[in-house]
Amino acid sequence: MEMNNYFLQEHSKNTPNRWPYCELGSLTEKVGSGITPKGGERVYKKEGRFFIRSQNVGWGKLILNDVKFIDDLTHSKFPSTEIQTNDVLLNITGASIGRSTIANKTIEGGNVNQHVCIIRVKKHILYANFLNQVILSNYVQKQINSFQAGGNRQGINFEQIKHLVVPLPSLAEQKAIAEALSDVDELISSLEALIEKKKAIKQGVMQELLAGKRRLPGFSGKWNKKSIEEIFNINTASSKSRYITEGGKYLIIDMGSISKNGELIPSKQTNYSGDFLMIGDLVMPKDDIGGGKIIGKTAYIDKNDEYVAGDHIFILKSKFGESRFFHYLINSFEINNRVRKKVIGSAQLGISKNSIKEEILTFPDLNEQEAISDLIDSLESEINKIYKKTEKIKLIKQGMMQELLSGRIRLV
Template structure:
């Protein structure tokens, strides 16, 4: 049953008179690379849609070619839809968008702005519900493809204009909150990267520390343990977690999913775990995760456990995950279908560490605080996205009505 005042429509019904609601880009032969110019009328393609930035990219055509392809031109408030590969992604053009045309990989949706709020339609097209339908509709083998007819006939639940406007404004507020949190997260990640480059090399010293740093091998401060597969001990609702090749991600975070009751090869707090094998990539080899609790984790196969002696283990965790050290370790990995890092190659790795244990600990504390800030922002971002998703499901279906001034 339709909410009061709402009606059924399709995208095709929502266009302005004299202009098709949905228009595909020109045939590829009409827009060859040889027509591209260093300036002129902008060519909009997937790069703008995927980056969500209408100013991205620098492909242009001259006035003659623009006039020839003017049926594919764009206006403020048009919605661009990606047709190939990353299908269904959308971009709403602003009032200050550059004059130009779409390329063959995009569709343009032009709406009658006297009765339609373009941002409302974009939210419908970007919703999980719509995206799932578009992916099912996409045709082709390994690369999905949409076409104009699919979008034209897409069904829309359309509230009155004032309600469209209010819903779009509410969701836009959530978008700004998400965008702000994304920027804070990116800044925090960049700041941590800069701190690691400065603090882990001795280029920047924390107040009160002046002693020399020493060069040594990992074998001077760590021993390496291996273990056998624990697959046979996996069980539901186990009290412990198995640490294996898939338990360390590219950021050095511990992401264990296999639980167990097994109580052999238990890892003490302060142990570092390092994937020694990686099928088809090498992106996690040599990364470490820090074990933060005694006897909660069980060592499995394809992973080294580094037991740390004359060094702060948290400091060493950050040092090994720093770009130059991790790059050296990954270079030593060898193999074809499966890359592998030898124990001797790990123990030979040269490192430079503060002579004072207290300085190691202080550096680790600064970087741990940076990690905690990043984790908190990631949690905030995940929550905002989930809340926006739930709100969209309610507002765009009329299950939750808004008060219109």
């Protein structure tokens, strides 16, 4: 294990307080994964023992909204993979390699599948919560990545896990470090939960306002009905693939530039100075090779002379009204669901211009459109502020991890 000898040497000489660094295998009672029961989905139950898969192991947290269960009979066939409280669970295959979390009492007595490794520490020398934070640190993630160098990150094996090099301060200091980092994790989790709560509130408000089920104070009267063709001019543009320039001044908007949530996510740059999209334009993917989830969704253009229209999209330029309102309306479940029913194709899915043109929208007068859009924008702005705060705290935690796990800052 030459790579891990390198980690041992480098961190021994770079650690100011000369903590010992040990290979993980010498600090554990168990390193092993489970199996998936024969029968697949048929084996899973509505309740019973938790069956933890890689999607249930997040970055330092359990994700149990899509958890499966098995019965006692199935569990009895592989008792060696039974989860104990404070086991460290590590993903060892696929795109989520390196994610880890701590098993709590909720999942105690459950099992893991072959994609999740149970690491059970020797409690007299290693604190499980400390190990989990160490695994999530850049220091151990680099080691995990080194095992995959030149490959395609398909998996790491038990021997490689046992050869991971980890710092070993005293148990008292391990606990102090883990508690400090866990406090930050709890703050991050609370902010993430608040974001989800705000999103749910926003979704409920949008459903009521965009359907006219709830009216804002001061507004009444019948809503109008018109086709998208009557509200928008619908255009297309040519491919800008040959004009892609790394570091270019502008961003190309094509079908890959719009998320399934109707957000702009451009990545291709260009110096091509034509086919500019303007503030108030809506862009809608008309093709998709990823299951069709983005087709019919719109993104709102909020800047002039920054985005260049590419291919595989419709460009909707409003003839009247508040295009922000129509952006939200078209993206609503009811409208988007109707639009996606018109999608055709197999390998590459698509929707015709005529199918979009004929779609009927129901909407209020301009003043109410603006009021609804302003309210939804304010809710989105509030969510974005919390999101930015959360990301800032995550960066602070990364800095804390570097200082605490290297021994540059001591808590004991």
